[in-house]
Amino acid sequence: MSTTNLAVIPGDGIGPEVTAEALKVLEVAANIASGSASAGPVKFEQTRYDLGAERYLATGEVLPESVLAEIKEQDAILLGAVGGKPNDPNLPPGILERGLLLKLRFELDHYVNLRPSRLFPGATSPLSPAVLDKGEIDFVVVREGTEGLYTGNGGAMRVGTPHEVATETSVNTAYGVERVVRDAFARSQARPRKKLTLVHKTNVLVNAGSLWWRITQQVAEEFPDVTVDYLHIDAVMIFLATDPARFDVIVTDNIFGDIITDLAAAITGGIGLAASGNINSSREFPSMFEPVHGSAPDIAGQQKADPTAAILSGSLLLEHLGRPEAAAAIDAAVLADLSERGPEPRTTSEVGDAIAARVVG
Amino acid sequence: MSTTNLAVIPGDGIGPEVTAEALKVLEVAANIASGSASAGPVKFEQTRYDLGAERYLATGEVLPESVLAEIKEQDAILLGAVGGKPNDPNLPPGILERGLLLKLRFELDHYVNLRPSRLFPGATSPLSPAVLDKGEIDFVVVREGTEGLYTGNGGAMRVGTPHEVATETSVNTAYGVERVVRDAFARSQARPRKKLTLVHKTNVLVNAGSLWWRITQQVAEEFPDVTVDYLHIDAVMIFLATDPARFDVIVTDNIFGDIITDLAAAITGGIGLAASGNINSSREFPSMFEPVHGSAPDIAGQQKADPTAAILSGSLLLEHLGRPEAAAAIDAAVLADLSERGPEPRTTSEVGDAIAARVVG
Ligand SMILES: CC(C)[C@H](C(=O)O)[C@@H](O)C(=O)O
Ligand SMILES: CC(C)[C@H](C(=O)O)[C@@H](O)C(=O)O
Numbered sequence: 001m002s003t004t005n006l007a008v009i010p011g012d013g014i015g016p017e018v019t020a021e022a023l024k025v026l027e028v029a030a031n032i033a034s035g036s037a038s039a040g041p042v043k044f045e046q047t048r049y050d051l052g053a054e055r056y057l058a059t060g061e062v063l064p065e066s067v068l069a070e071i072k073e074q075d076a077i078l079l080g081a082v083g084g085k086p087n088d089p090n091l092p093p094g095i096l097e098r099g100l101l102l103k104l105r106f107e108l109d110h111y112v113n114l115r116p117s118r119l120f121p122g123a124t125s126p127l128s129p130a131v132l133d134k135g136e137i138d139f140v141v142v143r144e145g146t147e148g149l150y151t152g153n154g155g156a157m158r159v160g161t162p163h164e165v166a167t168e169t170s171v172n173t174a175y176g177v178e179r180v181v182r183d184a185f186a187r188s189q190a191r192p193r194k195k196l197t198l199v200h201k202t203n204v205l206v207n208a209g210s211l212w213w214r215i216t217q218q219v220a221e222e223f224p225d226v227t228v229d230y231l232h233i234d235a236v237m238i239f240l241a242t243d244p245a246r247f248d249v250i251v252t253d254n255i256f257g258d259i260i261t262d263l264a265a266a267i268t269g270g271i272g273l274a275a276s277g278n279i280n281s282s283r284e285f286p287s288m289f290e291p292v293h294g295s296a297p298d299i300a301g302q303q304k305a306d307p308t309a310a311i312l313s314g315s316l317l318l319e320h321l322g323r324p325e326a327a328a329a330i331d332a333a334v335l336a337d338l339s340e341r342g343p344e345p346r347t348t349s350e351v352g353d354a355i356a357a358r359v360v361g
Numbered sequence: 362m363s364t365t366n367l368a369v370i371p372g373d374g375i376g377p378e379v380t381a382e383a384l385k386v387l388e389v390a391a392n393i394a395s396g397s398a399s400a401g402p403v404k405f406e407q408t409r410y411d412l413g414a415e416r417y418l419a420t421g422e423v424l425p426e427s428v429l430a431e432i433k434e435q436d437a438i439l440l441g442a443v444g445g446k447p448n449d450p451n452l453p454p455g456i457l458e459r460g461l462l463l464k465l466r467f468e469l470d471h472y473v474n475l476r477p478s479r480l481f482p483g484a485t486s487p488l489s490p491a492v493l494d495k496g497e498i499d500f501v502v503v504r505e506g507t508e509g510l511y512t513g514n515g516g517a518m519r520v521g522t523p524h525e526v527a528t529e530t531s532v533n534t535a536y537g538v539e540r541v542v543r544d545a546f547a548r549s550q551a552r553p554r555k556k557l558t559l560v561h562k563t564n565v566l567v568n569a570g571s572l573w574w575r576i577t578q579q580v581a582e583e584f585p586d587v588t589v590d591y592l593h594i595d596a597v598m599i600f601l602a603t604d605p606a607r608f609d610v611i612v613t614d615n616i617f618g619d620i621i622t623d624l625a626a627a628i629t630g631g632i633g634l635a636a637s638g639n640i641n642s643s644r645e646f647p648s649m650f651e652p653v654h655g656s657a658p659d660i661a662g663q664q665k666a667d668p669t670a671a672i673l674s675g676s677l678l679l680e681h682l683g684r685p686e687a688a689a690a691i692d693a694a695v696l697a698d699l700s701e702r703g704p705e706p707r708t709t710s711e712v713g714d715a716i717a718a719r720v721v722g
Binding site for chain 1: 454455458459463485486487488489490491492510511515516517519521522523524525526527528529530531532533534535536539562563564565566567568569570571572574575594595596598599601602603616619620621622623624626627628631632
């Protein structure tokens with residue numbers, strides 16, 4: 001039996017509640033992995049880290065260096081959600097995002113931000129039947145996670161005066177673009193449709209756009225069986241609303257990926273179902289798995305949150321650890337649960353229990 | 362009778378066809394303006410400018426200085442669409458966008474890029490009845506048009522090597538943000554709901570985000586009757602898909618506005634109906650009106666294009682010229698036409714004729 005050292009960051013708001021359910025399901029799935037052909041069962045050795053708004057407000061600490069150093073030694077990370085009350089004057093925008101969430105993505109070199117979008121049967125899409133009838137929605141967004149507008153490369157001068165100038169610089173490197181594009185090609189190749197759509201805004205962002213475009217053409221030569229196309233970010237908006245079934249794998253930069261994946265989550269039944277992985281594909285550092293949703297402080301501690309996105313993030317974690325059967329067992333359990341959800345509300349832990357009970361090897 | 366000098370740039374692809382219909386309807390509406398309370402009829406003195414992909418491919422010219430100087434002297438500009446065949450090796454991405462479209466927006470200081478989104482009865486939305494039942498979709502996006510990532514402030518080094526670095530810088534000034542935010546507040550105040558939503562990504566783009574946020578708070582004091590809220594760009598994606606009726610006026614930067622308005626067009630019946638104004642609210646330079654759609658070279662010259670977006674851009678033009686009654690007459694004619702559109706396809710000019718015939722003072 002192999003031991004996986006798992007860092008657990010429950011975080012703020014509904015984070016601890018959904019994380020508890022994700023761990024519950026993960027334990028069950030890890031056990032049934034014993035029957036799997038590819039590998040034995042997984043034993044998780046958990047270490048909890050209290051990080052987030054609460055810790056910051058109490059101590060002023062966001063991510064102490066010693067904690068970061070410990071986390072770097074773990075095999076994988078499960079994160080619930082971090083974030084305080086909206087517009088808390090003691091918590092300026094960016095403190096937790098840049099000091100914790102993005103800091104982890106950057107320090108652990110999470111260059112593949114993976115976000116699958118699938119309309120599970122039983123989930124409610126805001127799209128019309130005419131759009132949904134065009135085909136099954138089942139695509140993956142591979143969002144670059146360590147470059148672009150997220151590098152903190154901005155500044156301001158004459159702040160507070162009528163002559164203030166504030167800049168934000170998107171930084172893109174051949175090294176950074178190539179590795180995420182190659183990862184996206186590999187993921188496309190492993191899927192039945194083998195289709196990759198590069199998304200950018202090459203007609204305006206000519207420098208970064210040209211880099212993304214040229215690298216995609218180059219890497220495409222290594223994957224002759226993958227069909228490649230290109231769309232501007234604005235055109236993607238139209239297709240996600242009118243024909244999302246056309247997408248298979250999308251590869252794009254950090255900010256466009258952020259925008260696309262929230263729309264993708266919305267059209268596939270909402271952010272309550274959207275999982276994500278912050279992946280270091282070269283495996284130098286632990287990868288981190290988290291639901292796309294935030295900490296929702298307004299419903300925290302009331303057992304009202306839907307833990308499904310956190311549970312599905314656990315499935316991505318198992319997949320990343322080389323346990324595809326265990327991951328598939330979670331997906332199947334979620335699918336079964338979703339297709340039988342009735343109108344009566346369930347508590348967070350009832351949903352977790354129901355899904356855990358459906359996990360079979 | 363006042364004379365308006367109108368620069369007409371039909372452009373490429375379907376541009377000339379839709380422009381012809383917009384002019385047809387504009388002439389009729391301008392005449393009926395005679396009965397208007399606010400002003401007499403408008404006489405348009407048209408000057409055509411051949412600009413776009415065709416001219417560039419034939420002559421290498423994009424926007425000669427002398428042409429730009431002439432256009433600057435006009436009262437307003439009507440543009441069809443510019444753009445050549447996709448992936449034409451003789452037409453690298455950005456040449457026409459940055460050399461013509463954006464050049465006009467920047468040279469004529471079009472700091473208000475105005476894009477109304479309204480689901481007209483009869484238009485087909487890709488959203489489900491459950492979403493549409495939440496309320497009427499009728500909002501306006503005020504997109505900043507002269508700053509942000511559109512300033513061409515980028516560069517690249519070691520191009521073509523594994524060490525290439527490409528940057529794009531979003532430039533935001535207090536001057537630029539304040540004038541567009543003030544314009545958006547004034548537009549909110551003139552609407553029944555008086556609601557303004559600032560959209561940005563303050564948690565990541567902390568420098569630019571802070572500038573937009575502070576200026577919005579400041580200007581809000583001059584408009585105490587306008588309700589202000591704030592959403593991150595990713596959250597806007599979710600609301601546009603699940604509850605678009607919540608929006609009244611949105612103010613945002615250049616790239617977020619580009620992205621939002623295409624999604625807004627999609628959910629209100631498609632880009633074939635989306636009009637826009639590139640407005641210099643201080644009236645130092647002529648404003649420019651154009652449909653949001655592109656040149657669609659694949660259907661050019663076949664009388665297949667829907668001229669409605671171009672016609673509605675004419676309505677925005679009349680509004681800008683201080684002829685709200687004439688503008689309203691066009692909107693009403695479009696509304697009537699839309700609600701009686703049958704399944705049989707009509708030619709571009711049949712649609713234009715039908716709408717023109719419905720314009721009454
Ligand atoms: C919270 C924020 C920094 C983050 C991002 O922009 O990446 C979030 O929106 C996400 O998508 O994970
Ligand atoms: C063609 C392109 C430069 C333009 C933009 O990005 O502004 C277009 O998408 C638009 O929205 O008018």
